Amino acid sequence: MNQPTRDLRKKRPIRKAPFVVIPVFLLLWLIGVATGEPARVLEQAVQVCLSCIGLG
Amino acid sequence: METVRKWVQVIIGFLTNSSWSFPFTKTIYQGPLKVICSPGLNCYSCPAATTSCPLGSIQQLLGGLRFSLENGQHYFGLSVFGTIGVLGGLFGRMICGWACPFGFIQELLHKIPSRKFGIPRMLSYGKYFFLLVFVIVLPLVLVDEFGTGNPWFCKFVCPAGTLEAGLPMIFLQPNLRNTLGLLFLNKFVLMILILGWAVFASRPFCRTICPLGAFYALFSKVRLIKLHLDEAKCTNCKACHHVCPMGVKFNESPDDPECITCLACMNKACKFDAISLEIGGIPLAVPDRGLTPASKP
Structure with a gap:
């Protein structure tokens, strides 16, 4: 009785969408890194952001 | 599996907040790890935060x-x-x-x-x-x-x-x-x-x-790892509705944007193995309890 379920599993196609989406965002990340954004992020993140925490 | 999830939450929470020198320095961590974005919501002005908030x-x-x-x-x-x-x-x-x-x-x-x-x-x-x-x-x-x-x-x-x-x-x-x-x-x-x-x-x-x-x-339909509903096995008993912490009716909406893949529906509710975790369309092995549509109550 379990055989049909196994067949269904075998026939289910591999979803291609994640393999398109992930490289696109990886490319965005690379462009951001190439423009020097991480240094700016670090510059901001090492300071206490008073307005972020509602103090300024 | 719920225990595993809790431990993962604790470990990631600790990794993203692992700078415990703040009682002495009186300020936040200012090292190079802050260039990394934390995956979840975690304020980078938290004294213990070692990563930045996206x-x-x-x-x-x-x-x-x-x-x-x-x-x-x-x-x-x-x-x-x-x-x-x-x-x-x-x-x-x-x-x-x-x-x-x-x-x-x-x-x-x-x-x-x-x-x-x-x-x-x-x-x-x-x-x-x-x-x-x-x-x-x-x-x-x-x-x-x-x-x-x-x-x-x-x-x-x-x-x-x-x-x-x-x-x-x-x-x-x-x-x-x-x-x-x-x-x-x-x-x-x-x-x-x-x-x-x-x-x-x-x-x-x-x-x-x-x-x-x-x-x-926004990635609910296209993400690599997600839950899959086997409609042939689902009895629409709605047991999954009662355990979901996000209010998802999984049998009605398997790609629901609210699903946080906590696996409660798969492990705590579904008795028919209708819900499985899949990676890119390939289902991970789920325990088959021998229940088929013909033997459903």
């Missing part, structure tokens, strides 16, 4: 976009969008269920014995409003005389910032108490309301306000 970084970069363009720099937030986009493409809102410290705090609060309430589905659209307006549009559009925008979500809404950074910093740096005003009062009251709500309803912030959850929700 939402805070995006707002700061967009708020300073005009200034950076005038200086020949092109800081559109692509590295941050890229990071959380890759995470979204891999895991989607599984991040919310497994790797968000503020989600974990809400889960703990929800364990406090009390009468529990649901959350109207309509309110779940609020988080997309906060993502679009407070995180993207307002920091870009409303700028001061120097062309710099504010981190609107962090400044006026984010309860994680108040809890993880605002309150600890007030204790660590007494001179900051002089800056307390209406802004802090607004955020403090919001934080109390949201944390109080979490006692009576499951993950209210994640479901109605969190812009990071809204961003990850």
Whole structure:
């Protein structure tokens, strides 16, 4: 009785969408890194952001 | 599996907040790890935070976009969008269920014995409003005389910032108490309301306000790892409805943007192995209890 379920599993196609989406965002990340954004992020993140925490 | 998830939440919470020298330094961690975005909502002004908050970084970069363009720099937030986009493409809102410290705090609060309430589905659209307006549009559009925008979500809404950074910093740096005003009062009251709500309803912030959850929700149909419903095995018994902490009716909406892949429906509710975890369409092995459509009650 379990055989049909196994067949269904075998026939289910591999979803291609994640393999398109992930490289696109990886490319965005690379462009951001190439423009020097991480240094700016670090510059901001090492300071206490008073307005972020509602103090300024 | 629930125990494994709890441990993953604890370990990731600890890894993103592992700088414990703040009682002596009286300030936040300022090392190079802060260049890395945390996967979940975790304020980078938290004294123990070792990573940066993706939402805070995006707002700061967009708020300073005009200034950076005038200086020949092109800081559109692509590295941050890229990071959380890759995470979204891999895991989607599984991040919310497994790797968000503020989600974990809400889960703990929800364990406090009390009468529990649901959350109207309509309110779940609020988080997309906060993502679009407070995180993207307002920091870009409303700028001061120097062309710099504010981190609107962090400044006026984010309860994680108040809890993880605002309150600890007030204790660590007494001179900051002089800056307390209406802004802090607004955020403090919001934080109390949201944390109080979490006692009576499951993950209210994640479901109605969190812009990071809204961003990850955009990947619900295309993410690599997600739950799969085997319609041939499903009896529509609705057992999955009762265990979902996000109010998802999994048998009716298997790609629901609210699903945080906590696996409660798969492990605690479904007796027919109709729900399985899949990676890119390939199902992971699930225990087959020998129940088939013919033998369903």
